[in-house]
Every structure is written in C-alpha cells, then in structure tokens.
Amino acid sequence: MAERPLLVFRQITKSFGAVRALRGVDLEVRAGEVHALLGENGAGKSTLIKVATGAHAPDSGTIHLAGERLERLDPALARRRGIACIYQQPALFPELSVAENLALRLEPTSAWRRVVWSERRRMAATLLSRIGADIDPEREVRTLSMPEQQLVEIASAMGAGARVVIMDEPTASLTRREQERLFGIVTALRREGVAVIYISHRLEEILTLADRVTVLRDGQTVACHARAEVDEAALIRLMVGREVDQLYPASESAPGAVRLELKGLCCRAAGGRPVSLRVRAGEVYGLAGLVGAGRTELARTIFGLTPADAGEVWIDGSRVSIGSPQAAIAQGVAYVPEDRRRHGVVLELPVGQNISLAAWRRIFPLGWLRGDRERSEAEHFVRALSIKTPDTDAAAANLSGGNQQKVALARWLATRPRVLVLDEPTQGVDVGAKSEIHRLVRRFAAEGMAVLLISSDLPEVLGMSDRIGVMRGGELVAELPQGATAMDVMSAALGQTPSEGAA
Amino acid sequence: MGAEPAQLSTVASARASTWRRWLLRYEVLLLAVLIVEWLLFYHFGTTTNRRGVTVGFGTLDRQFDILRHSCEIGLLALALTPVILTGGIDLSVGSLLGLCAVVFGGLTHALGLPLPVAAVVTLLVGAAAGGVNAGLICQLRLPPLIVTLGTYSLFRGLAEAFTRGSVTYSDFPAGFLMLGQGRWAGLPVQAWIFLMVAVGVWIWVHRTFSGRAFRVIGFSPDGARYAGVGVRGQLTAAYVAAGLIAALAALVYTSRLGQAKADAGLGYELFAITAVVLGGTSIFGGRGTVTGTLLGVAAIAVLKNGLATLPVVMRMNAAEELAGLLTGALLLAALAAGKLAERWRRSPAG
Numbered sequence: 001m002a003e004r005p006l007l008v009f010r011q012i013t014k015s016f017g018a019v020r021a022l023r024g025v026d027l028e029v030r031a032g033e034v035h036a037l038l039g040e041n042g043a044g045k046s047t048l049i050k051v052a053t054g055a056h057a058p059d060s061g062t063i064h065l066a067g068e069r070l071e072r073l074d075p076a077l078a079r080r081r082g083i084a085c086i087y088q089q090p091a092l093f094p095e096l097s098v099a100e101n102l103a104l105r106l107e108p109t110s111a112w113r114r115v116v117w118s119e120r121r122r123m124a125a126t127l128l129s130r131i132g133a134d135i136d137p138e139r140e141v142r143t144l145s146m147p148e149q150q151l152v153e154i155a156s157a158m159g160a161g162a163r164v165v166i167m168d169e170p171t172a173s174l175t176r177r178e179q180e181r182l183f184g185i186v187t188a189l190r191r192e193g194v195a196v197i198y199i200s201h202r203l204e205e206i207l208t209l210a211d212r213v214t215v216l217r218d219g220q221t222v223a224c225h226a227r228a229e230v231d232e233a234a235l236i237r238l239m240v241g242r243e244v245d246q247l248y249p250a251s252e253s254a255p256g257a258v259r260l261e262l263k264g265l266c267c268r269a270a271g272g273r274p275v276s277l278r279v280r281a282g283e284v285y286g287l288a289g290l291v292g293a294g295r296t297e298l299a300r301t302i303f304g305l306t307p308a309d310a311g312e313v314w315i316d317g318s319r320v321s322i323g324s325p326q327a328a329i330a331q332g333v334a335y336v337p338e339d340r341r342r343h344g345v346v347l348e349l350p351v352g353q354n355i356s357l358a359a360w361r362r363i364f365p366l367g368w369l370r371g372d373r374e375r376s377e378a379e380h381f382v383r384a385l386s387i388k389t390p391d392t393d394a395a396a397a398n399l400s401g402g403n404q405q406k407v408a409l410a411r412w413l414a415t416r417p418r419v420l421v422l423d424e425p426t427q428g429v430d431v432g433a434k435s436e437i438h439r440l441v442r443r444f445a446a447e448g449m450a451v452l453l454i455s456s457d458l459p460e461v462l463g464m465s466d467r468i469g470v471m472r473g474g475e476l477v478a479e480l481p482q483g484a485t486a487m488d489v490m491s492a493a494l495g496q497t498p499s500e501g502a503a
Numbered sequence: 504m505g506a507e508p509a510q511l512s513t514v515a516s517a518r519a520s521t522w523r524r525w526l527l528r529y530e531v532l533l534l535a536v537l538i539v540e541w542l543l544f545y546h547f548g549t550t551t552n553r554r555g556v557t558v559g560f561g562t563l564d565r566q567f568d569i570l571r572h573s574c575e576i577g578l579l580a581l582a583l584t585p586v587i588l589t590g591g592i593d594l595s596v597g598s599l600l601g602l603c604a605v606v607f608g609g610l611t612h613a614l615g616l617p618l619p620v621a622a623v624v625t626l627l628v629g630a631a632a633g634g635v636n637a638g639l640i641c642q643l644r645l646p647p648l649i650v651t652l653g654t655y656s657l658f659r660g661l662a663e664a665f666t667r668g669s670v671t672y673s674d675f676p677a678g679f680l681m682l683g684q685g686r687w688a689g690l691p692v693q694a695w696i697f698l699m700v701a702v703g704v705w706i707w708v709h710r711t712f713s714g715r716a717f718r719v720i721g722f723s724p725d726g727a728r729y730a731g732v733g734v735r736g737q738l739t740a741a742y743v744a745a746g747l748i749a750a751l752a753a754l755v756y757t758s759r760l761g762q763a764k765a766d767a768g769l770g771y772e773l774f775a776i777t778a779v780v781l782g783g784t785s786i787f788g789g790r791g792t793v794t795g796t797l798l799g800v801a802a803i804a805v806l807k808n809g810l811a812t813l814p815v816v817m818r819m820n821a822a823e824e825l826a827g828l829l830t831g832a833l834l835l836a837a838l839a840a841g842k843l844a845e846r847w848r849r850s851p852a853g
C-alpha cells in the first residue's frame with residue numbers, strides 16, 4: 001500500500017443494552033479518497049460514524065488519525081481534529097441565519113467577543129461560493145430546503161478545514177441535479193486531499209463515486225475492495241449475503257375504475273397551483289419533478305394538512321372534502337411523509353405504538369387500548385417489512401434510519417387505505433428492503449389501492465409507475481405513459497418541451 | 504443437552520434484569536421514599552399526652568386529616584396530569600377553584616338555587632373556563648403558559664369582583680357539609696370522590712387512546728398531526744377536564760371549610776404542579792403516569808402534615824416554612840435520584 005491511511009478504525013465494538021451494533025469493525029480511510037461504507041439497514045454504519053465524531057464512545061477498539069491515537073473523543077475534539085460529518089439529518093439551528101449557523105461552528109467561542117457582522121457575512125458567502133452553493137447567507141435556515149441545508153453543512157465542514165468529511169446518506173432526499181452538484185463537490189474535496197467517507201444505499205452512486213468500498217454486515221466488516229474489483233451484484237451479495245432480485249415488479253392486473261380524482265385541487269393559502277389528475281384502482285401513479293416542484297405540497301393538500309381552498313377531490317366516484325388528516329384517514333387516504341424523523345415516526349414512542357397510531361380506530365375499538373391487538377398488528381408488519389428491531393417495545397429512536405422508514409410505512413399500511421400517497425418511501429432503505437417495499441406496493445395496488453408515488457429516485461419512478469406525472473412550479477406539466485425514459489421525465493421537469501410534443 | 508445450563512442462566516439473568524428494571528422505576532423509588540417518610544413521622548411524631556392518650560401522627564384522626572387536606576390539591580394534580588403530558592401547563596386551576604367556590608356560594612345564597620342544581624352549574628362553569636383556556640391555546644395557537652397565566656389572574660379577579668373582595672358565603676346546609684367533613688364507609692367522603700376521580704383519570708390516561716394521544720402530542724405535536732391525531736380535540740378535552748376537576752375541588756373545599764371566599768385555593772396550582780413533577784411527569788410532556796402523581800401528592804401531604812406533629816417543629820413553630828423547604832429539597836432529590844436510576848436501568852445488565 002503506497003499511501004498511509006489517514007483514519008484507521010481497529011476492532012471497534014459498541015452495544016446498546018442487549019443490541020450489539022458494532023462487533024469489531026475495521027476500516028482504513030486514506031487521504032484523497034472517497035471511501036464508501038455500505039451495508040443493510042441496521043448494519044452499524046451510522047453508529048460507526050457517531051463513534052468517529054465522538055457522539056458515541058466505543059466499548060472497545062481504537063481510532064487513529066494520521067498515526068495519532070484519538071482517545072476520549074467528543075464532538076468538539078473531533079471537529080478540532082478535522083473530522084466533520086454531514087448527518088442523515090442536517091443539525092443546524094432553524095431559527096438562525098445561514099451566516100450565524102456557520103459562525104457558531106467556526107468562529108472561536110468566547111462570551112465577550114465582538115460580533116463583526118460584515119465579516120461574518122463575508123466568510124459565509126466565501127464558503128458557500130467555494131462549494132458552488134447559491135444561498136443567501138442572510139436567509140434563516142428554517143426557510144432552506146433539505147438539500148440546501150446539506151450544502152450549508154458541507155460549507156461548514158470546509159470552513160473548519162476538515163481533513164475527513166463523512167457523509168451519511170447525503171443524497172437520500174436529493175434530486176438528480178442536486179445530486180450531480182454534490183458529486184462535483186465530493187470530487188473537489190478528493191482533489192484537495194480530503195478523505196471522504198460516503199454512506200449511501202444507492203449503489204450506482206457508489207460505483208461512480210467511490211475509490212474503495214467497505215461493506216459492513218451485522219456490525220462487522222465483511223470486505224474492503226477497490227472500486228475496480230467489484231460490481232453491483234458483488235456488492236449486493238457482500239451486503240445481504242444472498243442474491244437480491246432487483247427487477248421492479250411488473251403490474252399484476254389491469255387498473256380498475258378511477259379511484260382518486262383531483263379536479264383543479266390546490267391550497268392557495270400555501271401557495272399551491274391547481275392540479276388535476278386521476279389514479280385508478282390498482283394503478284401506481286408516479287409523480288416526478290425537481291425538489292420544490294410542488295409534489296410534497298400537493299400531497300399535503302390531498303391529506304388535509306394544508307386543506308384545499310379550491311378544487312375538488314373525488315374518491316370512488318363521490319366527492320369528498322378533506323379538511324384535516326383525520327378526515328383523510330376516514331376517507332381511506334394515507335400519506336407517508338418525506339421527513340421521517342419529524343413527521344413519519346414519533347421517535348420517543350415504541351415501534352408498536354408508532355405502527356398503531358394512525359389505525360387506532362380499527363385496532364382499538366371505541367378507543368380502548370388493547371395491548372394484544374396492538375402487538376399482533378405490529379408484529380405482523382415487523383415481519384412483513386422485515387423491520388430490524390429487538391421487539392415492538394423498542395423506542396423508534398433506537399432503530400436505524402432505514403428501519404424507521406419502514407415503521408413509518410407500516411403505520412399507514414395498517415390503516416388499509418384506498419389511496420396511498422408515498423413521499424420518498426424508500427429513501428435510506430437498503431437494496432433488499434427496497435425491493436421488498438416495491439413488491440409490497442405492487443401487491444397493495446393489485447388489491448385495489450390507488451398509489452401516488454412521489455420519488456426523487458428516477459429509476460424508481462420509472463420502474464414502479466404505470467403512469468408518470470411530472471410537476472414543475474406547482475403544476476402538472478406532463479403526463480407520461482409507462483415506458484417513458486429518464487430523458488422524457490427530465491426534460492419535462494426542467495421545462496424543455498421535447499420536440500415530438502409528448503403528453 | 505449441553506445448551507441447557509446456558510439457556511437457564513440467560514432466563515435467570517433476564518428475570519434479574521426485569522426485577523432490577525422494576526426496582527429502579529421512578530414510581531417504585533417514590534413509593535419507597537413515601538414509606539420511609541411515613542415511618543419516620545410515625546416514629547418521631549407520635550406521642551402520648553399527660554392523660555395517656557396517643558396523639559400526633561400515629562392516630563387515625565391525623566391520618567384522615569391528611570387525607571382531607573390533600574384531596575383538593577390532589578384533585579388539581581390529577582387535573583394537571585393530562586395537561587402536562589401534552590406538553591402544556593395550566594396555571595389557572597387554583598384561581599378557577601376560587602372562582603367556582605364563589606360562583607357556587609352566589610348560586611346557593613344570592614340566587615337561592617337548590618344545592619344539586621348549583622353544584623352542576625358550578626361544574627359547568629369550571630368546564631367552560633377550561634374551554635376558554637383550550638380555545639385560546641388551540642385557536643390562537645398561543646403557548647399554554649401565557650394563556651393560563653392570563654386566566655390565572657382573570658379567574659381570581661372575577662372571583663374578587665363577584666364578592667367585591669369581602670363577601671364570604673357560609674351557612675351551608677349540613678347535607679352539603681358532609682361532603683367535606685363527614686365520613687362514608689369509614690373514610691372521609693372526599694377521599695371517595697378523590698379515589699373515583701383518580702381511577703377515572705388513570706383509565707383515561709393509561710387505558711384509552713386519548714391518553715396515548717396526550718403523550719404523542721407531548722413528544723411531538725407535528726408528529727401527532729401527521730399521524731392524524733386530532734390535536735385540537737385532545738387538547739380541548741384535557742383543558743376542559745382540568746376545569747371540571749378544579750370545579751369539583753372547589754365544591755370539596757367549600758364543604759370542608761363551610762365557607763366560600765374569593766381567595767379559595769390561592770397558590771394551590773403550584774403545589775399541584777410540584778406534586779405532578781415530583782410524581783415523575785416530564786414538564787416537557789410525553790412522559791408520566793397517574794400513579795406517579797398520586798405518589799407525589801401523598802409524599803407532599805405526608806411531609807407537610809407530618810412535620811407539624813414533630814415536637815421539635817412544634818416548639819419552633821415553623822412547620823409551614825420547614826414544609827416548603829423540605830418539599831423543595833424532596834423534589835430536587837427525587838428527580839436527581841430518578842435520573843441516576845434511569846442511567847443504571849439503561850446500563851447493560853450485569
């Protein structure tokens with residue numbers, strides 16, 4: 001080995017009570033490489049990262065940075081040593097501006113320091129432009145989209161002079177374009193000699209970006225390979241320990257009658273534009289578009305979170321009015337939201353209670369809690385979605401990201417909806433589970449559900465949808481039949497009308 | 504065959520850790536504190552007077568006294584438990600107790616309404632006052648602390664305006680005084696009322712989906728909304744119930760003292776909140792139990808009344824002050840111990 005590794009983990013172990021999250025992990029990362037970390041949901045990737053950033057103390061094992069042993073690591077020390085992390089969820093202060101957030105991380109802290117605002121703004125602007133982010137430093141973080149917040153995180157890592165930048169599923173909620181920009185940044189980091197640890201469940205990303213790949217399974221390192229030595233199938237085999245059928249399940253039945261129909265539906269108060277579309281029973285209708293295209297807003301309006309103030313919703317041929325999520329549930333509409341940690345699950349609540357939360361009317365007749373029924377319902381979904389959890393009484397916060405996503409999905413499947421709106425349902429979900437979820441969605445569709453699938457994962461939209469609606473600027477700009485190509489979708493999403501004039 | 508001993512030992516250790524988890528539960532700690540407290544007072548606070556009669560803490564009369572005196576604050580603590588579980592707070596319950604007391608006095612004395620009618624109207628007034636809190640919190644999205652700080656002054660002010668600060672209603676018929684001074688089946692009558700309310704609130708919080716919803720709202724109001732939990736409805740229920748129970752406490756109070764005055768229940772809300780927090784309910788919402796609240800009420804009541812029976816304290820004539828001091832110390836010590844126990848409980852069994 002020519003290069004000396006920059007960051008070395010040796011035999012790291014970490015347990016949470018009876019759960020052995022890490023059982024002797026070895027990892028070597030070199031300066032100037034992109035090192036991908038791969039593994040199923042719950043394999044221990046995030047835990048390893050938290051050990052590296054000092055958020056968790058390992059039970060045993062050592063970490064060396066540039067030959068020097070790091071002991072009693074805490075987050076502040078890790079940052080000083082040049083280890084920066086962009087977590088699955090950005091950890092910025094929402095009420096502060098971008099510049100203030102950056103200053104909090106980067107300026108020396110002392111209580112009586114004078115704040116030089118112009119300096120602060122200038123520094124923020126420089127950092128942001130260095131990574132090619134077009135964000136006004138004055139904006140409150142609250143008003144930024146998830147990808148924009150990630151860019152701020154990256155800027156802060158750069159400003160801190162990070163030698164190791166860790167990215168835990170940075171693209172889970174990014175669209176193609178933002179993803180490409182991120183790749184540009186990662187490549188630039190590599191050129192500057194920074195070591196990048198990159199975690200993702202999207203194998204094609206890893207194959208284009210990574211120099212080396214380490215695979216974790218059940219808290220242990222199972223392999224470390226150079227990019228050239230592996231292909232997608234090999235990685236999956238290493239991760240899962242078996243072959244995974246990655247083909248998208250074909251639709252099993254001809255779509256039935258129109259189940260969901262929107263007629264000029266919108267919530268003007270929330271800045272929506274009228275949208276009309278129809279989804280048949282048994283149909284999976286994909287909604288594509290760039291982030292900010294208004295797909296989530298539409299979903300929120302359908303579900304009554306921002307109740308419609310114009311237009312109509314028809315379900316199974318009768319007009320319904322949905323003024324609140326409760327009304328939506330009563331009409332058989334379910335919505336699996338995009339932000340699982342804030343909206344998809346209640347982190348403090350046990351897995352079982354999370355699953356029964358929306359379907360309580362069915363599971364708890366007359367509102368009387370029934371532990372037995374709750375448990376059997378929860379266990380059913382834990383099995384059906386292979387949710388990795390010690391039991392149904394474990395707090396959702398203790399599950400790995402992908403497993404939390406499955407709990408969020410289970411909560412809504414438990415309501416046995418007629419209309420299922422999925423917003424990024426497989427973000428952060430590993431390959432095996434992803435194809436399980438796809439198969440499940442197909443099966444539910446086959447049973448007569450109308451599925452509205454919002455996804456920024458273009459192959460997923462293309463592979464799963466019977467029809468694809470493309471949104472731009474809050475409006476439905478195109479409707480493409482099954483078999484549309486990525487090109488068709490992208491050009492519609494970007495507003496370039498294809499010369500043939502589809503839709 | 505060879506695997507059997509290993510299996511047995513895991514079962515045994517699982518059982519041991521279940522035990523340990525149970526022993527380190529906050530409620531169990533609190534129960535232990537209560538028992539120790541009680542035994543100490545029993546030992547040091549019970550004396551025999553010159554005529555050879557046992558007096559002080561160890562008498563049944565004194566125990567009943569403790570029960571009588573703790574019922575009103577206990578009721579308010581029960582009223583506050585669901586509210587605090589939702590991450591809210593209701594500072595107005597003590598003032599509402601005062602308002603309901605004078606409303607009841609006014610209805611019976613000035614208007615001459617029959618007692619049962621007056622009682623029902625008083626309860627409705629309490630519920631309506633809770634509805635005012637709920638309406639301001641849910642419709643205007645104001646923080647519960649601010650809203651109930653406002654109604655805290657408002658309700659007390661109304662009570663004083665009604666009575667012009669001076670009228671005291673007394674001369675209630677004996678039948679009504681039974682409620683606060685009599686006994687039924689061996690126990691003070693209000694103890695039965697308290698018990699019924701306690702069981703009701705316990706069932707509500709721990710056995711119905713509504714109670715589950717309180718926790719969810721306490722943990723994450725956004726998460727609750729996205730799960731289709733009717734946040735407004737649940738909050739309204741919690742605050743209206745708090746008002747209703749405060750009105751019930753007002754009736755008990757009026758009956759115990761035989762009079763209704765505008766300053767009834769002054770400062771009770773703080774005692775009640777202390778009891779709830781001592782009972783292990785998180786002030787941020789989500790976590791807490793009704794059993795904990797009951798133990799918290801009992802621990803404070805025994806402390807307050809027990810101190811007054813200690814000869815040393817009686818000589819110093821400082822029972823009130825000392826009670827305040829020790830209640831504060833107990834609260835902080837119990838919460839600190841709870842945190843430590845939590846850490847042991849989480850640490851791997853060994």
Ligand SMILES: Nc1ncnc2c1ncn2[C@@H]1O[C@H](COP(=O)(O)OP(=O)(O)OP(=O)(O)O)[C@@H](O)[C@H]1O
Nearest residue numbers: 016021041042043044045046047398399400401402
């Ligand atoms: N704080 C915690 N308490 C208890 N168990 C935990 C805790 N954090 C993680 N775990 C458990 O440790 C294991 C590894 O979790 P981790 O989050 O590292 O997985 P991951 O590889 O990042 O998965 P994902 O791809 O889903 O994000 C899981 O079984 C998880 O349930």
Ligand SMILES: [Mg+2]
Nearest residue numbers: 045046400401
């Ligand atoms: Mg993770």
